[in-house]
Amino acid sequence: MVKIRDLKKEFRKYGFAVECRHLDVESGNPLGISGTTGSGKTLFTKIITGLVGSYSGSVEIAGTELKKLYRKKLGYVPFRNILYGNLTLKENSRFLLSHYRTDPQEYRIKMDWFSEFWDIKRFDGLKISELTDGQLQTVKIFAGLLHSPSVLIIDEPFNGLGSGSTDRFRELFTDIGKRDVTVIAASSSSDLLSVISVRTVQISNGKIE
Numbered sequence: 001m002v003k004i005r006d007l008k009k010e011f012r013k014y015g016f017a018v019e020c021r022h023l024d025v026e027s028g029n030p031l032g033i034s035g036t037t038g039s040g041k042t043l044f045t046k047i048i049t050g051l052v053g054s055y056s057g058s059v060e061i062a063g064t065e066l067k068k069l070y071r072k073k074l075g076y077v078p079f080r081n082i083l084y085g086n087l088t089l090k091e092n093s094r095f096l097l098s099h100y101r102t103d104p105q106e107y108r109i110k111m112d113w114f115s116e117f118w119d120i121k122r123f124d125g126l127k128i129s130e131l132t133d134g135q136l137q138t139v140k141i142f143a144g145l146l147h148s149p150s151v152l153i154i155d156e157p158f159n160g161l162g163s164g165s166t167d168r169f170r171e172l173f174t175d176i177g178k179r180d181v182t183v184i185a186a187s188s189s190s191d192l193l194s195v196i197s198v199r200t201v202q203i204s205n206g207k208i209e
Helices: 041-048 091-099 105-112 133-145 163-178 189-198
Strands: 002-011 018-024 031-034 056-061 074-077 151-154 180-187 201-204
Touching: 002 041, 018 041, 018 180, 031 041, 031 056, 031 189, 041 180, 074 133, 091 105, 091 133, 105 133, 133 151, 163 180, 163 189, 180 189, 189 201
Parallel strands: 031 180, 031 201, 074 151, 151 180
Antiparallel strands: 002 018, 002 056
């Protein structure tokens, strides 16, 4: 579960602030955060993943304050690619598993499981730079779940995938919800977001409504 109370992060240089007074997200109930470009969606996701600090208020993940949280509990799928382009999917995955001190055999286990939703086994030996936008997006989602996080946060889940991916997202979110994973997805595609989320909230000028 994610609990946010009186969250505020000011960006004085730009005269902009991200604010969220009260928000609870439970596992099995994916939350969608909808907003236009520039509304503060990406900044909000970076704050609740700990990539942007020095905020007031509190963010709790499974009862632990974010600032004290072991990062292995978080899975983050950013809009931009952060995987190594010159490495294959398998090489990137082995690196991530070693970073989280997780058994490298988990790669094959997770690959078999994730392929029930998107068949990425055929990308196993391809370099990340060789993938199309849609293929890259599925690989990024796989990487975000590789270490079995308690919370999965996705910025623009439909990037490169489009409306044809909603059924797969629903199936994936239902499955990981049963595994007690909390999902937060932020997107400018409000119609698609409402299909894959149990509940959606709006963000405008940095404020979660």
